[in-house]
Amino acid sequence: MRNFNWLKYKMIYFVISGSLIVMGIFSLYKWGISLGVDFVGGSLIEYDLKTSISSDVLKETVEKEGIDIVSVQNIGKENYLFKFSEITNEQREKISVSLSQLTGETVNEARFEKVGPSLGAELIRKTIYALIVSASAILLWVAISFKSFKFGVSAILAMFHDSFILIGSFSLFGHFFSADVDFLFITALLTTLSFSVHDTIVVFDRIREINRKHGGEFSEVCNRALSETMKRSINNSITIILMLSSLIVLGGSSIFWFAIALLVGTVLGTYSSPFVAVPLLVAWNNLRKK
Amino acid sequence: MHINLSRRLLLIGIVFFAALFVSMPAEVKLGAAVLKRPNVDIQIGNFSLQRKFDLKMGLDLIGGSHLVFEVDDSSFSESEKTKVMDGLKSVIEKRVNLFGVSEPNVQTSVFEGKDRIIVELPGVKDTKEAIALVGKTAQLIFVEVKSEEIEGKQVEVLSVTDLTGADLKSADVGFDQVSGKPIVLLDFRPEGGKKFAELTKRNIGKALPIILDGEVVSAPVVQAEIVGGSAQITGDFTLEEAKNLVIQLNAGALPASISLVSERSIGASLGQEAVKAGVKAGAVGVMLVFVFMIIFYGKMGLVADLGLIVFGAVTLALYKLIPVVLTLPGIAGFLLSVGMAVDSNILTFERFREEKEKGVNLIWALETSFERAWDAIKDANIATLVTAFILANPFDWPILHTSGPVRGFAITLALGIGVSLFSGIFVSRNLLRLLIRRENK
Numbered sequence: 001m002r003n004f005n006w007l008k009y010k011m012i013y014f015v016i017s018g019s020l021i022v023m024g025i026f027s028l029y030k031w032g033i034s035l036g037v038d039f040v041g042g043s044l045i046e047y048d049l050k051t052s053i054s055s056d057v058l059k060e061t062v063e064k065e066g067i068d069i070v071s072v073q074n075i076g077k078e079n080y081l082f083k084f085s086e087i088t089n090e091q092r093e094k095i096s097v098s099l100s101q102l103t104g105e106t107v108n109e110a111r112f113e114k115v116g117p118s119l120g121a122e123l124i125r126k127t128i129y130a131l132i133v134s135a136s137a138i139l140l141w142v143a144i145s146f147k148s149f150k151f152g153v154s155a156i157l158a159m160f161h162d163s164f165i166l167i168g169s170f171s172l173f174g175h176f177f178s179a180d181v182d183f184l185f186i187t188a189l190l191t192t193l194s195f196s197v198h199d200t201i202v203v204f205d206r207i208r209e210i211n212r213k214h215g216g217e218f219s220e221v222c223n224r225a226l227s228e229t230m231k232r233s234i235n236n237s238i239t240i241i242l243m244l245s246s247l248i249v250l251g252g253s254s255i256f257w258f259a260i261a262l263l264v265g266t267v268l269g270t271y272s273s274p275f276v277a278v279p280l281l282v283a284w285n286n287l288r289k290k
Numbered sequence: 291m292h293i294n295l296s297r298r299l300l301l302i303g304i305v306f307f308a309a310l311f312v313s314m315p316a317e318v319k320l321g322a323a324v325l326k327r328p329n330v331d332i333q334i335g336n337f338s339l340q341r342k343f344d345l346k347m348g349l350d351l352i353g354g355s356h357l358v359f360e361v362d363d364s365s366f367s368e369s370e371k372t373k374v375m376d377g378l379k380s381v382i383e384k385r386v387n388l389f390g391v392s393e394p395n396v397q398t399s400v401f402e403g404k405d406r407i408i409v410e411l412p413g414v415k416d417t418k419e420a421i422a423l424v425g426k427t428a429q430l431i432f433v434e435v436k437s438e439e440i441e442g443k444q445v446e447v448l449s450v451t452d453l454t455g456a457d458l459k460s461a462d463v464g465f466d467q468v469s470g471k472p473i474v475l476l477d478f479r480p481e482g483g484k485k486f487a488e489l490t491k492r493n494i495g496k497a498l499p500i501i502l503d504g505e506v507v508s509a510p511v512v513q514a515e516i517v518g519g520s521a522q523i524t525g526d527f528t529l530e531e532a533k534n535l536v537i538q539l540n541a542g543a544l545p546a547s548i549s550l551v552s553e554r555s556i557g558a559s560l561g562q563e564a565v566k567a568g569v570k571a572g573a574v575g576v577m578l579v580f581v582f583m584i585i586f587y588g589k590m591g592l593v594a595d596l597g598l599i600v601f602g603a604v605t606l607a608l609y610k611l612i613p614v615v616l617t618l619p620g621i622a623g624f625l626l627s628v629g630m631a632v633d634s635n636i637l638t639f640e641r642f643r644e645e646k647e648k649g650v651n652l653i654w655a656l657e658t659s660f661e662r663a664w665d666a667i668k669d670a671n672i673a674t675l676v677t678a679f680i681l682a683n684p685f686d687w688p689i690l691h692t693s694g695p696v697r698g699f700a701i702t703l704a705l706g707i708g709v710s711l712f713s714g715i716f717v718s719r720n721l722l723r724l725l726i727r728r729e730n731k
Binding site: 046048089108109110111112113114115116122126127129130133134137138141142145183184186187188190191193194195197198199201202204205206208209228229231232235236238239240242243244245246247249250251252254255258262266 | 350358401417418550551552553554555556557559560563564566567568570571572574575576578579582583586618619622623625626628629630632633636637640644662665666669670671672673674676677678680681689690695696699700703
């Protein structure tokens with residue numbers, strides 16, 4: 001990978017990122033995002049039914065009791081997730097009884113969540129504030145340590161690029177695989193932010209060093225920095241991908257989508273440093289010259 | 291530049307074994323032998339250190355209930371509100387302690403001007419009972435039945451007396467000697483005993499209803515003046531109800547009524563399954579990373595793996611010592627920091643290869659690669675620490691998260707980065723120095 005001309009294909013990277021972003025916008029516009037009870041409020045009960053039954057039958061059973069139910073979903077083994085917009089304790093008991101009759105087993109309530117709608121708004125708002133504050137802090141830090149605003153802005157743009165595509169991909173997963181966006185997703189999003197910036201700074205650091213030592217044409221310097229850091233970027237993300245793949249395959253249902261989100265975030269974070277942040281930096285630099 | 295390598299290696303060894311000691315489970319089975327870790331119990335003057343070194347796990351891992359109550363304190367003035375909230379907190383704490391929950395957590399919080407109480411009950415199975423226990427105001431009052439003339443008719447009205455739950459010294463569960471049913475025994479303070487004696491004297495032959503939260507639980511007919519300062523409630527209680535009532539009476543009434551706005555209960559089995567699956571997945575993942583590092587970096591990879599083991603032991607020990615409550619998001623923070631710890635190694639190793647290709651002396655190449663890589667590692671980790679700091683929100687800025695999952699994530703992330711600097715730089719570097727000196731001889 002010695003001194004490969006990475007930046008020659010700048011347009012390709014922009015097209016890839018552009019289409020991922022457009023796909024995200026399309027999916028968000030068409031299907032929106034499937035928010036979990038953490039955000040919109042409502043109730044969910046996870047039952048361990050000890051047998052396999054079709055979700056439709058389960059839904060009918062609950063509806064027969066005259067209880068409004070949003071959905072029933074099999075989430076691994078014999079565990080089923082029931083979602084309600086609102087449920088009382090009497091209704092909860094009724095469901096337990098009728099499910100026991102249906103399965104002929106004692107039904108075990110593995111998880112129960114009931115969230116008032118106001119809590120979700122708080123979580124979203126505080127997360128947005130946290131994003132704004134940390135993005136500004138990182139922008140400042142990068143701008144100071146690289147003595148250039150350009151570096152800071154490019155790093156932040158790459159970070160938002162990753163977050164947005166991650167959100168977009170969960171809009172798709174939500175539509176096709178009924179993955180919900182819950183507080184674990186928020187954590188994965190924040191992890192992606194940190195990882196993305198971390199990775200970008202490593203590449204920027206090399207640009208700074210080569211610039212200081214050898215100088216020369218800025219895009220040449222960037223090319224060399226990319227060549228020199230590419231292997232490290234790939235190897236580093238492989239170690240994280242190995243870890244996360246193991247979590248996805250073996251980690252059980254409660255962290256499955258969380259691990260998927262982290263994996264998507266890691267791949268994006270690795271991709272965006274050389275192929276979004278650096279091309280942006282170079283493009284901005286060229287623009288100034290003209 | 292002279293470096294006392296053996297002293298540094300000794301330091302690494304001491305830190306590693308101390309951390310290993312703390313982070314190991316309390317009992318380890320080695321074939322037939324069982325290794326037990328003694329608990330630390332140090333007493334020097336006024337300073338005492340008692341630690342069991344248990345890993346504290348959050349509700350999502352061990353199961354339990356997370357309850358959020360909204361407080362109806364709109365009738366109080368601003369200055370009274372703090373008092374009300376403190377009172378609520380202490381009464382609820384007393385109740386859950388009496389209920390027998392181990393390590394409950396009761397917190398107050400404010401959201402959009404509304405006061406809230408957050409109650410976390412680890413390991414509680416029957417949440418309905420717990421909610422009823424926590425949420426009841428438990429306002430106990432004794433009333434007299436008086437005859438009054440209203441619009442020419444004789445009407446019986448209830449008149450509130452000055453004898454309330456505040457006059458109680460203690461309450462207890464007993465059993466009715468005739469029916470064998472559970473009853474609640476009340477023991478008054480001296481002042482309350484006097485009030486009760488007067489009250490019974492005034493009402494011989496009449497009913498003396500006992501009202502809890504606006505409902506008549508019992509209306510015994512007074513046979514004679516009771517001077518002993520004790521009374522009993524023979525409501526139609528089940529044993530559980532009687533027990534809970536006793537807890538509520540002993541803890542005192544809530545100074546304001548509260549209502550449940552959010553509940554999150556996780557069965558212990560689900561949490562345990564999550565932990566088991568997570569541990570297995572984590573172990574496999576770590577093995578894969580170990581193998582990867584050895585395949586790509588040979589002996590240096592092995593050193594990096596050793597560094598990672600030190601990282602794991604020290605981080606786990608810190609979780610236990612601080613202590614950090616481990617939750618699923620917390621584990622994410624830990625994994626991310628593992629990734630960053632490996633990254634510091636990969637950064638330096640790649641750098642080392644480059645330097646080596648220049649054909650310089652190996653020791654020289656090693657030292658330069660660590661020094662050069664340090665710039666990148668420092669800047670990248672400071673950026674991550676800044677994020678972790680904002681998310682952890684140590685100064686409780688109200689616009690950011692003051693509790694919950696995001697904070698847990700940030701704390702483990704920040705700790706992990708701190709430890710990774712030690713393991714990825716100090717440990718790996720000195721181990722590599724040892725390796726290279728040996729080879730150069």
